[in-house]
Amino acid sequence: MELADVRRHIRDRDALARALRDVLGPGRVFAHPADLLAYEYDGSVLQAVPDLVVFPQSTEDVVAIVRVASRFGAPLVPRGSGTGLSGGAIAPVGGIVVSMSQMRRILSIDLENRCAVVEPGVVNLDVTRAVERDGYFYAPDPSSQSACSIGGNVANNSGGVHTLAYGVTTNHVLGLEMVLPDGTVVQLGGRGPDDPALDLVGLVVGSEGTLGIVTKVTVRLMRRREAVRTMLGIFPSIEDASQAVADIIASGIGPTSLEMLDQLTVEAVEPAVHAGLPPDAGAVLLIEVEGVREMLDRSAQIVEDLCRRNRAREIRVARTEEERALYWAARKGAFGAMGRLAPNYYLHDAVVPRSRLPQIMRQVMEIADRYGIRVANVFHAGDGNLHPLIPYDAATPGETERVMRASEEMLAACVAVGGTLSGEHGIGFEKNNYMPWIFSEADLEAQRRLKTAFDPEDRMNPFKVFPTPVSCGELLTRRPPRLAASGLWI
Amino acid sequence: MTGTLARRAEEIVGAPHLLTDGAALAAHAIDGARPQAVARPQTAEETAALLQAAGEVRAAVFPWGGGAHQHLGGPPARVDLVIETTRQTGITDYTPADYVVAVRAGTPFRDLQAALGAHRQWLPLDPPGAGSATVGGLVAANRNGPRRLLWGSIRDLLIGIRVALPTGEVIRAGGKVVKNVAGYDLAKLFIGSLGAAGIVTEATFKVSPHPGEGQTVLVAVPDAAAAHALAAAVLRSYLLPSALEAANPPALRRLAAAAGIQAPAPEAWGVLMLVEGLEESRARHVNEMRTLAGGRLEVLDGTAHAALWEAVSEFPSPTTHPGGVVCRCGGPIARWIEFVRALEGAAPGIGGPVEVLAHAGSGLLYAAGSEAGAPVLLDALGRAAAEVGGYAVLEAAPAALKARLPVWGAPPGGLALMRRLRQAYDPRGIMVPGRLGWGLS
Numbered sequence: 001m002e003l004a005d006v007r008r009h010i011r012d013r014d015a016l017a018r019a020l021r022d023v024l025g026p027g028r029v030f031a032h033p034a035d036l037l038a039y040e041y042d043g044s045v046l047q048a049v050p051d052l053v054v055f056p057q058s059t060e061d062v063v064a065i066v067r068v069a070s071r072f073g074a075p076l077v078p079r080g081s082g083t084g085l086s087g088g089a090i091a092p093v094g095g096i097v098v099s100m101s102q103m104r105r106i107l108s109i110d111l112e113n114r115c116a117v118v119e120p121g122v123v124n125l126d127v128t129r130a131v132e133r134d135g136y137f138y139a140p141d142p143s144s145q146s147a148c149s150i151g152g153n154v155a156n157n158s159g160g161v162h163t164l165a166y167g168v169t170t171n172h173v174l175g176l177e178m179v180l181p182d183g184t185v186v187q188l189g190g191r192g193p194d195d196p197a198l199d200l201v202g203l204v205v206g207s208e209g210t211l212g213i214v215t216k217v218t219v220r221l222m223r224r225r226e227a228v229r230t231m232l233g234i235f236p237s238i239e240d241a242s243q244a245v246a247d248i249i250a251s252g253i254g255p256t257s258l259e260m261l262d263q264l265t266v267e268a269v270e271p272a273v274h275a276g277l278p279p280d281a282g283a284v285l286l287i288e289v290e291g292v293r294e295m296l297d298r299s300a301q302i303v304e305d306l307c308r309r310n311r312a313r314e315i316r317v318a319r320t321e322e323e324r325a326l327y328w329a330a331r332k333g334a335f336g337a338m339g340r341l342a343p344n345y346y347l348h349d350a351v352v353p354r355s356r357l358p359q360i361m362r363q364v365m366e367i368a369d370r371y372g373i374r375v376a377n378v379f380h381a382g383d384g385n386l387h388p389l390i391p392y393d394a395a396t397p398g399e400t401e402r403v404m405r406a407s408e409e410m411l412a413a414c415v416a417v418g419g420t421l422s423g424e425h426g427i428g429f430e431k432n433n434y435m436p437w438i439f440s441e442a443d444l445e446a447q448r449r450l451k452t453a454f455d456p457e458d459r460m461n462p463f464k465v466f467p468t469p470v471s472c473g474e475l476l477t478r479r480p481p482r483l484a485a486s487g488l489w490i
Numbered sequence: 491m492t493g494t495l496a497r498r499a500e501e502i503v504g505a506p507h508l509l510t511d512g513a514a515l516a517a518h519a520i521d522g523a524r525p526q527a528v529a530r531p532q533t534a535e536e537t538a539a540l541l542q543a544a545g546e547v548r549a550a551v552f553p554w555g556g557g558a559h560q561h562l563g564g565p566p567a568r569v570d571l572v573i574e575t576t577r578q579t580g581i582t583d584y585t586p587a588d589y590v591v592a593v594r595a596g597t598p599f600r601d602l603q604a605a606l607g608a609h610r611q612w613l614p615l616d617p618p619g620a621g622s623a624t625v626g627g628l629v630a631a632n633r634n635g636p637r638r639l640l641w642g643s644i645r646d647l648l649i650g651i652r653v654a655l656p657t658g659e660v661i662r663a664g665g666k667v668v669k670n671v672a673g674y675d676l677a678k679l680f681i682g683s684l685g686a687a688g689i690v691t692e693a694t695f696k697v698s699p700h701p702g703e704g705q706t707v708l709v710a711v712p713d714a715a716a717a718h719a720l721a722a723a724v725l726r727s728y729l730l731p732s733a734l735e736a737a738n739p740p741a742l743r744r745l746a747a748a749a750g751i752q753a754p755a756p757e758a759w760g761v762l763m764l765v766e767g768l769e770e771s772r773a774r775h776v777n778e779m780r781t782l783a784g785g786r787l788e789v790l791d792g793t794a795h796a797a798l799w800e801a802v803s804e805f806p807s808p809t810t811h812p813g814g815v816v817c818r819c820g821g822p823i824a825r826w827i828e829f830v831r832a833l834e835g836a837a838p839g840i841g842g843p844v845e846v847l848a849h850a851g852s853g854l855l856y857a858a859g860s861e862a863g864a865p866v867l868l869d870a871l872g873r874a875a876a877e878v879g880g881y882a883v884l885e886a887a888p889a890a891l892k893a894r895l896p897v898w899g900a901p902p903g904g905l906a907l908m909r910r911l912r913q914a915y916d917p918r919g920i921m922v923p924g925r926l927g928w929g930l931s
């Protein structure tokens with residue numbers, strides 16, 4: 001079966017576009033092929049052209065769009081900033097992409113109660129920017145935080161480089177406003193902790209746009225820590241660094257970040273960032289501890305001892321804010337730096353039990369060798385969340401398929417040791433056919449009941465999350481990513 | 491319940507584990523309503539088979555763990571079959587280096603903590619009823635304690651779940667790793683569901699290194715406004731306490747008595763801060779609190795400290811309060827004071843004393859009073875909830891009183907969706923009839 005066989009054909013696309021223009025005005029409905037091209041991709045290696053793209057500016061607009069779409073039987077694909085890495089924001093079976101990029105107001109900030117209400121198109125980092133002068137921040141900080149949207153974060157339950165201490169998006173969303181596929185607007189949660197009602201907020205976070213369109217998000221704000229110490233441990237091998245990770249966690253000091261970069265990553269990143277990372281280091285561990293000033297010296301000492309005990313050859317401590325920013329630039333710029341190795345890259349984000357990290361890293365490298373590909377590992381070591389980045393050239397025939405097969409083997413190895421398919425990037429239309437690796441038919445059926453209760457006609461982001469009769473192979477891109485041009489990844 | 495069901499149940503669990511004698515039924519009465527049988531399945535599959543059988547005859551099913559939190563919820567419409575999980579015990583997966591533990595639902599919470607403690611780890615929950623509750627019961631009742639301020643609640647710590655669904659399947663959701671976005675976060679459906687969505691048979695949690703001994707900083711202040719101001723000052727500071735409580739005078743007296751310390755002035759409110767972690771950090775907390783509080787404070791450690799926090803955790807337990815009535819209120823973090831004001835305003839109507847304890851850094855408040863004052867108490871809290879955009883529920887009261895009061899407070903947003911979910915997961919409506927709010931069961 002091919003995607004063409006399952007495409008949701010819209011009865012009268014021109015009439016649909018007209019109906020949408022009637023409610024949104026002409027400038028906020030894209031129908032021309034040239035305009036649609038920019039919406040055929042997201043941050044993943046997949047591409048599919050939607051039928052239309054619309055730009056709501058309010059909840060009322062979203063309601064109107066949903067109603068019109070319903071009349072025409074058109075699927076809806078919500079889209080934030082399009083940085084998602086699993087094809088969640090593309091339209092594999094056609095439909096209307098609903099871009100939330102014009103709903104980007106911060107509606108209210110309430111520091112006393114530590115929350116803010118924002119529209120879904122607000123860029124993640126802008127939330128922290130709005131409150132940092134007052135000493136607060138929004139904790140989930142994906143490496144894409146200068147571009148990705150809060151709505152996308154909610155849909156993917158995104159994590160970040162401080163997830164180890166602060167958790168992921170679901171731990172920081174207090175309430176939601178959402179438009180259901182039948183056009184109803186619901187206010188979910190937001191009444192305080194341990195709400196006696198069903199936790200619909202918790203069910204919607206991580207649902208990848210398949211249950212409805214989120215139109216407002218109440219986020220938790222956190223008080224900034226008094227002091228932070230950022231360190232780099234330079235290790236001879238990933239094994240040593242992994243053991244240091246285990247020991248630092250066991251010490252109970254509660255580090256806020258434990259991020260690993262392997263040698264190939266350092267090789268790619270250093271020429272771009274100039275963080276002074278030694279090109280011959282087997283692994284670099286970025287460690288951060290935060291808290292009251294009095295505890296930092298002691299914590300830092302514990303970290304240093306544990307690194308040395310695991311054969312770190314050098315430990316650097318950031319002395320200035322600039323130096324700290326540089327260390328982080330090396331970590332956050334890693335994806336972008338892959339461009340120096342090859343035009344394209346692919347990655348997945350499997351998670352394994354932490355004690356299995358060294359074993360899995362060996363297996364990943366062994367698989368890479370067998371397939372004759374390179375892998376740059378840069379990942380959330382503290383969470384056991386891998387990111388094996390595979391640089392490749394999509395224009396070379398057969399290359400993409402080889403990379404995907406190698407990646408699939410790596411995923412399978414992670415699942416075999418009790419891991420999961422995705423720690424933060426989502427299932428989308430990329431890993432949905434692997435879902436039976438970790439869930440039984442009954443497990444999936446239980447999840448489908450949730451989907452059906454929200455979206456009985458399957459009009460929200462179809463072909464995502466659940467296994468489908470068609471795989472994503474047809475949609476694999478054959479050219480360098482467009483996002484690179486935007487400078488986002490650098 | 492028909493004889494058919496009893497026979498099926500006996501086939502499933504074996505005669506010794508189907509209890510029908512008067513004493514067992516009385517011991518499993520829910521708000522005074524006795525079941526017709528108590529079944530004690532040994533596995534998830536047996537649990538599911540029982541649910542399947544109950545579904546066929548539309549019997550009313552109530553899950554039961556340690557019975558520690560059966561006071562929660564509306565009075566049951568009818569009780570046919572109680573399914574007790576206590577034969578499903580034990581840790582199924584625990585590699586200390588992974589900081590993850592999977593445990594069967596009927597395992598006593600304190601046994602789990604003891605097993606983790608052997609590795610200097612713990613599940614950082616300090617719920618009421620910790621002495622008798624099972625792990626599954628805590629999840630289903632969503633019981634959390636004061637340390638949630640720093641460590642989070644069940645919602646933040648539960649990463650995987652195994653459940654017997656009312657439709658007779660055994661399913662898993664989530665997994666055994668600390669970060670996981672594969673599929674819907676279905677575990678959220680069961681937390682706090684009181685069993686309506688299914689019977690939890692196994693739960694997997696993130697665990698932490700144990701922080702070691704902590705200390706209490708206790709500050710007596712003249713009134714609620716002063717307690718609120720001090721708590722707000724702590725929250726504005728860089729301090730990172732594990733818990734931050736505000737107690738009204740009678741609640742403070744109770745806590746002081748539990749800790750075996752002299753009660754502060756009779757009309758004093760108390761602000762209690764729990765500090766854990768490195769010694770340097772604890773010292774800083776004590777010192778800064780001294781400055782914030784203007785000099786007067788008391789530091790507790792050792793047994794007094796431990797006893798005090800146990801009493802804080804147990805505050806919501808109905809057995810703590812001779813008056814028998816306990817309410818829980820939630821709202822924006824700093825607005826717990828509005829609930830206090832509402833209670834002050836309603837004091838004449840309430841009559842007797844009301845004990846108040848607020849998790850002042852989390853936006854939660856417990857109020858305990860007497861049966862006679864309960865209607866006015868709940869009404870006052872309900873009004874304050876509407877004002878602050880929060881909620882107020884009646885957690886514990888004598889059954890007859892519950893039947894007359896709006897136990898669950900105002901309806902939440904998304905109620906129609908909740909109905910559809912109930913229908914999807916429990917199409918025959920067999921689970922906990924009468925228990926959930928707003929007609930959901």
Ligand SMILES: Cc1cc2nc3c(=O)[nH]c(=O)nc-3n(C[C@H](O)[C@H](O)[C@H](O)COP(=O)(O)OP(=O)(O)OC[C@H]3O[C@@H](n4cnc5c(N)ncnc54)[C@H](O)[C@@H]3O)c2cc1C
Binds near residue numbers: 150209
């Ligand atoms: C360089 C780079 C680094 C990254 N680093 C991280 C990281 O550290 N951690 C991490 O977790 N992720 C990371 N990501 C992945 C990605 O940035 C996140 O998944 C992010 O949350 C996606 O947000 P977005 O606004 O781009 O969403 P999109 O890609 O536009 O959409 C993602 C999903 O959200 C849905 N959606 C969007 N808005 C709404 C809405 N309003 N209502 C309902 N559904 C909606 C879409 O349908 C889609 O399923 C990274 C990506 C890149 C390119």
